[in-house]
Amino acid sequence: MPTASPLIIALDYASLDAALCMADRLDPSRCRLKVGKELFTRSGPDVIDALHGRGFEIFLDLKFHDIPNTVAGAVQAAAEQGVWMVNVHASGGRRMMTAARERLDNQGLATHLIAVTVLTSMETADLAEVGVEASAADQVERLAALARDSGMDGVVCSAQEASRLRAHCGEDFLKVTPGIRPSFAVAGDQRRVMTPADAMAAGSTHLVVGRPVTQAEEPMAALAAIERELPGAEPGY
Numbered sequence: 001m002p003t004a005s006p007l008i009i010a011l012d013y014a015s016l017d018a019a020l021c022m023a024d025r026l027d028p029s030r031c032r033l034k035v036g037k038e039l040f041t042r043s044g045p046d047v048i049d050a051l052h053g054r055g056f057e058i059f060l061d062l063k064f065h066d067i068p069n070t071v072a073g074a075v076q077a078a079a080e081q082g083v084w085m086v087n088v089h090a091s092g093g094r095r096m097m098t099a100a101r102e103r104l105d106n107q108g109l110a111t112h113l114i115a116v117t118v119l120t121s122m123e124t125a126d127l128a129e130v131g132v133e134a135s136a137a138d139q140v141e142r143l144a145a146l147a148r149d150s151g152m153d154g155v156v157c158s159a160q161e162a163s164r165l166r167a168h169c170g171e172d173f174l175k176v177t178p179g180i181r182p183s184f185a186v187a188g189d190q191r192r193v194m195t196p197a198d199a200m201a202a203g204s205t206h207l208v209v210g211r212p213v214t215q216a217e218e219p220m221a222a223l224a225a226i227e228r229e230l231p232g233a234e235p236g237y
């Protein structure tokens with residue numbers, strides 16, 4: 001039974017054992033899990049199988065960014081493992097995203113396909129250093145429009161941009177927002193942060209939360225505290 005929760009907990013661990021230890025402390029009816037680059041590079045598909053076996057839906061966050069044919073193949077490989085969601089970098093461009101979309105459709109794979117806009121660790125000054133003269137907010141909007149036009153189901157963005165994207169890309173376009181910091185947590189290396197309640201009010205459809213839960217002494221208590229900060233969370237996701 002898929003969860004109705006908008007919460008996605010980031011399992012950023014260096015070993016399969018450590019990741020499963022945390023998963024065993026969480027409840028698949030109250031959150032999904034995100035598997036990222038470090039864990040997947042160390043453990044491979046075994047981690048996906050182990051988490052599926054525990055009843056979790058998985059966001060495989062490998063942020064593919066390569067030539068269209070390579071990304072289409074990678075996205076297909078991810079979807080064939082039965083993951084709930086997979087992502088690419090929108091800055092890989094229209095042809096890359098369209099190739100990924102077409103591959104999933106042609107193979108009859110229903111995995112949600114979303115695109116990363118501007119990383120939540122980056123601010124406008126960081127973009128200028130890599131030759132992007134737009135503000136972070138404008139660049140997010142530009143890449144989100146490109147992602148939507150290229151057939152993506154949604155984007156990863158900071159919650160600070162979610163309301164603008166809701167206006168431009170619609171309610172149904174998924175807005176998966178990391179950089180969530182509940183009232184009890186510190187920002188750390190994140191720059192464009194927001195509380196869970198504000199993020200949902202701004203139009204986020206899913207909230208990615210890592211360390212505020214995984215580094216808590218009682219992860220389920222931290223998750224419950226976040227749920228209490230989500231009065232507007234709607235079932236159905």
Ligand SMILES: O=C(O)c1cc(=O)[nH]c(=O)n1[C@@H]1O[C@H](COP(=O)(O)O)[C@@H](O)[C@H]1O
Nearest residue numbers: 010061118119120156178179208209210211
């Ligand atoms: O794609 C992501 O999930 C992602 C995109 C982004 O722009 N910023 C971002 O922090 N993330 C991920 O979201 C998670 C945030 O974790 P915490 O900062 O510990 O809550 C990490 O796994 C990041 O890799």
